[in-house]
Amino acid sequence: MCGGNDHEHCSVPGLLLRNPWDEEPAPGQELPQAAAEAPRPKAVRSAVWKRRKLWELKRHLHCPVIGTCLDIDTWRRLARARSLAVEQMSDYEVHVHFVGACAQRNASSLAAQKALDRAHEGLLRRFARARSREQLEALWAQALSAGEVPGGFWALVSHPRCDATLVDRAYEDVHMLSHQVGAGQRADLKKHQEARIEIQRLRDDVDDLQRRNRQAIDHRDRRITALEAELAAVIKQHRAAQARESDARERLERLGGQGHQERMTAIAERARTAERRASRLRHEVGRWQEACERADARARAWEQECEDQRAQREALERQLAPGAAQCSGCTASSESGCPNLCGRRILCVGGRSHVIEYYRELVARCNGEFEHHDGGIEDNPQRLNALLSSADAVICTTDCVSHDAYNRSKKFCKRSAKPCVLLRSSGVSTFARALEQVALQHAGQVASAQVSLLPSR
Template sequence: MCVFKKPGQADALGDLAARYAAQAVDGATPAADDADRARGSARRKLWTLGNHAACPVTGVCLRLPELQKLARKADLPLDGCSEYEMHIALVSECRRRTPLAEMVQRELDSRYELFIGQSLRLKTTEALAKWWDRSCMGMDWAGVFWAVLTHSRCTPELEFAVLGQVHMLQHQVGMAARVDQTRLQTLVQENHQLGDELIHAQQRLQTMGQEQVLRKERHQAALMHLRAELIRAQTERAQALAELEALKQQTPELPQRQRLLDDNRQLAEHNQQLRRALNLATQAAWPAPATPGASGPTEKAADARALPPDEGLPIHDRSVLCVGGRTRVIPIYRELIEDKGARFLHHDGGEEDNAGQLGPLLQSADVVICQVGCISHNAYWRVKEHCKRHGKPCLFVETPSRSALERVLGGCREPAPAALCEVGGDALVDKAR
């Protein structure tokens, strides 16, 4: 704040400054005032300042404990006084040339010697005022304040302006102190809250750390157990391999024995098939007994019954694929086909078995039997197309029963091509639909 006002404010400021100057002259010590005027450029003393200067000087430039220490040296009776009462007594002493005022003067001159030295280079009131304007907002403005007030070029007008500005600064500082106090209390509360949260967080971290340690210990124990199991399994495997190698060395003919056992099993199965075929051939060789007095159609029927089942489509030692059929008749079909010395294959026609398995089974079959009433439309056309393409016999059975299969197998007495069998099959499919 500049101490020199605009022309419009000069009258009001002049009246206030004149009144302040008159009070300063009335309150000054005559002997001291004469001595200062004699020196001309001598620095002003605390007790020569205006009546309002002692209060801000003692309140701004020195702390209360320091003033109490100086008062005890000056033998001032301040025991039992409040801080405000002590402040009033000290200000009253500093307005006059007393031992306490001289002690305060020496203390402030010593403390703010640097600022006093800077002010001595200023030779005019204007320069002193500008220096105050530049420095009054700094951190060490108390030293500048003392140096300006005690400067020989500090006029009553400048002193009035400086004291007024310091007075307002003290109000602002007080307000800021109250705001800071409120903020400090808020920060203290937040600090306590954050401290509690920090304690809880530390406790949680400690608990989590303990749980992590326990988990790590469990994992390490499990890892050690797995490693032990792995070592045990590897040891057992090595022992088993060693025993196997020892057995191989003790019985070098073991692979040959295994091959012989497989061959023996295959020969036994083939022998069983031959025995069944022989039994069937033996039974077929015996004619059915003729009924006495019977003739004509009865004899023809007897001759038809006497025909061996294998006089139909020859399936002996061939692979017969049955596509479709009820689950309960599959064992009957298997028995009937295997009794004729054939190998029985089966596919349910897309009901449960994978449709992709039908192709390989058709490739491996020599004869195909199609259950037209128990087969999907797609499977039927695949069977028909495959048999036409490869010339395989394809027999169609309308009713899923043993007798129906026997009739189909006995109906083709010569190995008919697949196309001829498919005609009857189409008729059966149409009839089933």
């Protein structure tokens, strides 16, 4: 805001304008000539307070009044009415012109006074009803909270009962409000810049969307054109087919008449009968194909089972052969047909009780140690953990074992990376085949260890 540092305000004028009729003449005096000649009105107020004019305010108030109480467009219109070249003047120059002109009574200050009174007529009437400083202070606070600062400030500083302290307070409020408005404008400018960037981005997105839409529309138009051409060709072919059908009907009517039609009906009936028979045959062929597939699946299962039985029988024969007995240590050769367990401890989980001794004998023939746990039927389930820890390989029969022992054996072997063979039955031949698998796994591990120990060239 412009204006000097002078914060002095003019005091409230104490002069009361009185009507000559309000005073009675003193004894021996006569009324003034003007009072004697003037007619007495019906109702005359005892005293009238005059509002301050714009040029009667302190100079430092002109800047906030001009800058706050009316917008710059109104000041430009007033300047244009005074024949000023406002097109070549900036907003600041227009503001400075009226601030300087309001220092005294002249055409510009009178025009400004009328514009201010006309713009804030409602608030002026509201403030005119105030009869004390407290009422003025309350009205100013109400105008601040309601956002009626322009009209409230003009009505306050021009009110005859407004003292210097209240004027200073209003000046400070407007001064700080201008700072807040400036900060708000800066924030609004920042938001405006961000909004411009967002609008540009949205415009780019819209342009891209319009471009894609145009491409899609062009593709659709080309597709519609192609389909219309294809439809025209199909319609042409259909019309040609209808023409041929009509010609054929005419020829048939000329050649065969009613008898030909009956023959055609009989042929069509025979064709339908043949089609129904073919459908039944196709259905029957499908059933036979499904039966053949099921038979092939059963044959493959039987072949696999026979192969397993043969392997188990051969394993049992090799282990029960006369030359396979009394294997000593790890020196037994594979030529004898007996797998060499090399003293490994084999744990059998589950199995039928009458074959356990055969299991033990087979393990002993294969140079191994045999341990057995019945799978939780009679043996303590807690004993299974100790046997699993001491075993080198585990063989579990799935047809005669509890679920708990089965699951614990699988999990333990998987966690400790020990060989685990699951048997579908408790037969002796099946167990013999499992011993061969354990021996083969051990031989593979030994070979891998030997290869890793070979010196690198």
